[in-house]
Amino acid sequence: MFITEVCRNRCASRPSQALRGVVICLSFLTASIHPTLHAQKIEKVERKLIRKVTPDYPWDLKRASIGGMVRLDVVVSPGGSVNDVSVVGGNPILADCAVRAVKKWKYSPADTETNVRVNVSFDPHR
Known part of the structure; x- marks a missing residue:
């Protein structure tokens, strides 16, 4: 909740930068919602x-x-x-x-x- 309050305060105090603040807030929220995907190395096994x-x-x-x-x-x-x-x-x-x-x-x-x-x-x- 701390991030959303900081974003709300920043947007309210500087209306000219509101759009940039919204984009930054959304990027933080999106990063916290979606897990990071890691590539897994798949080894090709040769079978004789x-x-x-x-x-x-x-x-x-x-x-x-x-x-x-x-x-x-x-x-x-x-x-x-x-x-x-x-x-x-x-x-x-x-x-x-x-x-x-x-x-x-x-x-x-x-x-x-x-x-x-x-x-x-x-x-x-x-």
Whole structure:
């Protein structure tokens, strides 16, 4: 309350500086109401793939020369196991095969849970 009384007195005694006083008062009040935001440094953790399971390639798709890339977002636990897999893009049948395989992958341990983008390629000519 002390700041608002000082501002009120200053504005009343010097009408020509009233606007400046209001701006100063509002800046003090705004600074006291809104918390200061601090940026937090986020470290990018590289996770080494320890065990990779190759996805099954459906025979009928391979025979029909249907292939492509499946993009997945993978959540890896601190212990290295795969907690969650989300399909970002790709053929739905191939994506299902990729998800089943990636859920069996194992990564190196880390201090925190990590998000990893994984691309799984299906080449019918291999």
